[in-house]
Amino acid sequence: MTLLQMIDQIGIGKYAQNLVDIDETHAVAPESLTGASFYLLQLGVGIEAKISQMTQEIDAYRRVLSRFASGVTVVTAYRGQRADGVTVSAFSAVSLEPPLVLVCIGEESDCYELLARSEQFGINVLSAEQGPLALAFSQVGDAKTQALRIFPNLWIDESVPVLANCVAHLVCRHYAVHAGGDHRIVVGEVIDLRLHDLQAEPLLYFASKFRRLTPA
Ligand SMILES: Cc1cc2nc3c(=O)[nH]c(=O)nc-3n(C[C@H](O)[C@H](O)[C@H](O)COP(=O)(O)O)c2cc1C
Numbered sequence: 001m002t003l004l005q006m007i008d009q010i011g012i013g014k015y016a017q018n019l020v021d022i023d024e025t026h027a028v029a030p031e032s033l034t035g036a037s038f039y040l041l042q043l044g045v046g047i048e049a050k051i052s053q054m055t056q057e058i059d060a061y062r063r064v065l066s067r068f069a070s071g072v073t074v075v076t077a078y079r080g081q082r083a084d085g086v087t088v089s090a091f092s093a094v095s096l097e098p099p100l101v102l103v104c105i106g107e108e109s110d111c112y113e114l115l116a117r118s119e120q121f122g123i124n125v126l127s128a129e130q131g132p133l134a135l136a137f138s139q140v141g142d143a144k145t146q147a148l149r150i151f152p153n154l155w156i157d158e159s160v161p162v163l164a165n166c167v168a169h170l171v172c173r174h175y176a177v178h179a180g181g182d183h184r185i186v187v188g189e190v191i192d193l194r195l196h197d198l199q200a201e202p203l204l205y206f207a208s209k210f211r212r213l214t215p216a
Contacts, residue, residue: 072087075111077121100189102186133154
């Protein structure tokens with residue numbers, strides 16, 4: 001077996017090849033591994049182990065966070081004449097005086113720039129029946145436009161776009177944007193709000209699935 005085959009078999013070929021140019025013409029038998037090749041092999045195995053450990057840590061982080069049950073919102077703003085929105089579960093009240101709320105938006109989200117730039121944006125609290133709508137607003141670009149086609153009479157026109165049949169909505173004035181790793185924390189000052197239906201049940205999100213309330 002050549003060194004290259006050995007490295008490939010262990011699954012570190014792509015990392016090792018980035019470090020030195022190893023090919024069949026320079027292949028060596030395992031018994032003739034030099035100190036440098038052996039070091040390289042160990043380094044490759046080390047990198048592989050580190051990546052695997054990081055992946056496991058991220059999975060564990062996601063799994064634990066998913067055990068925090070939340071409601072589901074769609075954060076909306078006008079993009080020119082057109083209403084746009086993005087599904088967001090990372091919503092929280094911040095302050096009563098002044099009345100501030102926050103949403104955490106991925107910096108790669110198309111809607112991030114829109115929300116960061118908009119003077120006003122809406123936060124729509126979804127009802128238990130609006131799971132399909134939450135999924136549609138989590139699509140990107142044309143897929144989102146397509147996915148939203150099946151929902152007739154979706155919007156109520158106000159100073160911000162509001163979703164019909166949601167439980168409640170808040171109208172926020174841009175207050176601040178803070179750094180938050182790969183997300184941005186967008187803070188809004190609530191300048192208007194409406195409870196659409198006191199009896200309506202909220203949509204919940206827990207362990208990567210939509211849920212409904214049941215009495216504890
Ligand atoms: C239930 C649910 C909750 C979500 N919560 C958030 C969130 O809190 N923040 C966020 O940035 N994205 C969240 N997303 C993902 C965005 O909706 C998704 O990235 C969307 O594609 C972004 O669309 P845009 O690129 O048009 O803005 C969530 C998605 C789902 C289905």
